[in-house]
Amino acid sequence: MRKKLIIPALALTLVGGAVVGTSHMMPAFAKDNTSNTNQEEHQDKENSAQLQKIAKISSKEAEAIALKEVPGTVKESELEEEDGVLVYGFEVQTTSGDVKDVKVNAKNGDIFKVENEDNDEGDGEENDDNIKNLQKRASLSSKEAEAIALKEVPGTVKDSELEDEDGVVVYDVEVKKSEGIIKGVKVDASSGKIIKVADEEEDNDDEVEND
Numbered sequence: 001m002r003k004k005l006i007i008p009a010l011a012l013t014l015v016g017g018a019v020v021g022t023s024h025m026m027p028a029f030a031k032d033n034t035s036n037t038n039q040e041e042h043q044d045k046e047n048s049a050q051l052q053k054i055a056k057i058s059s060k061e062a063e064a065i066a067l068k069e070v071p072g073t074v075k076e077s078e079l080e081e082e083d084g085v086l087v088y089g090f091e092v093q094t095t096s097g098d099v100k101d102v103k104v105n106a107k108n109g110d111i112f113k114v115e116n117e118d119n120d121e122g123d124g125e126e127n128d129d130n131i132k133n134l135q136k137r138a139s140l141s142s143k144e145a146e147a148i149a150l151k152e153v154p155g156t157v158k159d160s161e162l163e164d165e166d167g168v169v170v171y172d173v174e175v176k177k178s179e180g181i182i183k184g185v186k187v188d189a190s191s192g193k194i195i196k197v198a199d200e201e202e203d204n205d206d207e208v209e210n211d
Helices: 002-053 060-068 119-137 142-152
Strands: 074-080 087-095 101-104 111-116 156-165 168-176 182-188 192-198 204-209
Touching: 002 074, 002 111, 060 074, 060 087, 060 101, 087 111, 119 156, 119 168, 142 156, 142 168, 142 182
Parallel strands: none
Antiparallel strands: 074 087, 087 101, 101 111, 156 168, 168 182, 182 192, 192 204
16 A cells, blocks of 8 residues: 555656746746847947948048038948948938938948839839830820720720830720720820730730731
């Protein structure tokens, strides 16, 4: 009988020991995480200090150079290495609201790079250039193309756009018919010929004219 009583007591002791052991391990794990964070912060400070020693001009001097290149307000600055060159990076907001990223060589003060911080804005400028190029190639105006499209598909013009389709500049005119169906009518911007008439909702060609 004594053996039967001893076994549960021993098991309880082991379980209790495991619980106690686990409770002691958790604070130690949290302490290790805190230690790693502190080490990373310390390493960042050391790297920054090393870069400062290599730089030949101060942050204020570099900022003045950046603002001379791109007038505005400095929103953020950073000393960094880019493509093997030590540079001061400045985010400058211009009076028009644009944000430029100006990189100044930290050794000789030369402008290393100037680029748009907002990529979407750059895409918009590129699209504007494409539209201007298409307009130069077009012989018809948008109103003339719309009139041709409405003659082909009577209705109301909802939208029109100048675009390049397989090397041909066309006006893509969306026409809403009386029964509510929307047709996409493509008109050659040079000759005025109907290139294609398609159902805008289902994107199926109803009529194609190549001549």
